[in-house]
Amino acid sequence: MDSRLRAHLLAIEPSDEEFVDGLFGFVLRRDADTEARERALAKLAEGTLSRATLLEELVTSNEFIRVRQLDDAVAFGRGARDRGERPRRLEGPPATDERVVEIPWVLARLRSGRVLEVGYAFAEPAYVAGLLEAAPRELVGLDLAQGAVPGMETVQGDVRELPFPAADFDQVLLVSTLEHVGADNERYGVEGVADGGGMRAALREVRRVLRADGSLLVTVPLGEPEDYGWFRQEDVRGWTRLFTHAGFFVEEQEVYELTADGWHAAPTFEAAGVRYGERGPAAGAVLCVELSPNRLRRWVSLDGLKRTARRKAGPTWHRLRPLDS
Ligand SMILES: C[S@@+](CC[C@H](N)C(=O)[O-])C[C@H]1O[C@@H](n2cnc3c(N)ncnc32)[C@H](O)[C@@H]1O
Structure with missing residues (x-):
């Protein structure tokens, strides 16, 4: 199988819930708060948010700056x-x-x-x-x-x-x-x-x-x-x-x-x-x-x-x- 296709299939394998929870934990090192989680899940379901855009939102947030500073330290x-x-x-x-x-x-x-x-x-x-x-x-x-x-x-x-x-x-x-x-x-x-x-x-x-x-x-x-x-x-x-x-x-x-x-x-x-x-x-x-x-x-x-x-x-x-x- 083409390696890029394999990567895409892997990226869509987890459910939206698993993806959102995993991303918050991995990027912001915390659980998703209820409001942000519900918003992301609703938008993912209706197609007004993609998984890549959610990832971008998290890594460009002010909160991630602090995560990165401490990780670097x-x-x-x-x-x-x-x-x-x-x-x-x-x-x-x-x-x-x-x-x-x-x-x-x-x-x-x-x-x-x-x-x-x-x-x-x-x-x-x-x-x-x-x-x-x-x-x-x-x-x-x-x-x-x-x-x-x-x-x-x-x-x-x-x-x-x-x-x-x-x-x-x-x-x-x-x-x-x-x-x-x-x-x-x-x-x-x-x-x-x-x-x-x-x-x-x-x-x-x-x-x-x-x-x-x-x-x-x-x-x-x-x-x-x-x-x-x-x-x-x-x-x-x-x-x-x-x-x-x-x-x-x-x-x-x-x-x-x-x-x-x-x-x-x-x-x-x-x-x-x-x-x-x-x-x-x-x-x-x-x-x-x-x-x-x-x-x-x-x-x-x-x-x-x-x-x-x-x-x-x-x-x-x-x-x-x-x-x-
Ligand atoms: C500013 S926090 C420590 C910050 C932390 N060490 C860090 O690396 O970010 C101060 C801590 O000292 C603890 N503490 C204050 N007086 C203490 C004492 N007499 N014996 C043990 N711990 C104490 C407090 O409960 C608190 O958890």
């Missing part, structure tokens, strides 16, 4: 990790939130052992799917909110009091979550105890459950220090002080800033006057950091000193060396 992070790269100087599209740089930064640095994701319950599904696809040996999600994710062990709990023994994890991930700890989490439908020292308590707990050679990846909003009620924003100095006071060593850090051209690395970023939500839909800048829990060991062991020297050699090293060298 996940694909980039996954590819970099597979190649053993630690990419820096990422770039992201304009007028977007910080996930477009946080996701690839974190996924590229994801370890393969036992990993704890804190704050997974309201994470972008594309990011959670990216974590699952990367398949660390064990993936555990912890959140004040409850949620089920196939393939991930989920635990409802407070990061300030982790229900895990000491040295239990190879890596902990805090993606846009640390700044919410101890703040008003009503918008997430959860009631955590509000407490000004929440972030310090969280970091102490995370340090306790990390193995000595473990890694903590953190992304946090950056700008003029301010308490927004539902989260806290700090400048680089403020965040770094918090990390080092909790006993962490800053292995790697990068600042990203949102400008009219999009997201880009900003090593000389000035936090003064940068308020959340004023440059785009969310943060105006973000700090991406990898921390290690054992500051002392880093300074007294030969391996630690070598790693420090390499880190100080600058960003190019991170691009050239494989992940675990």
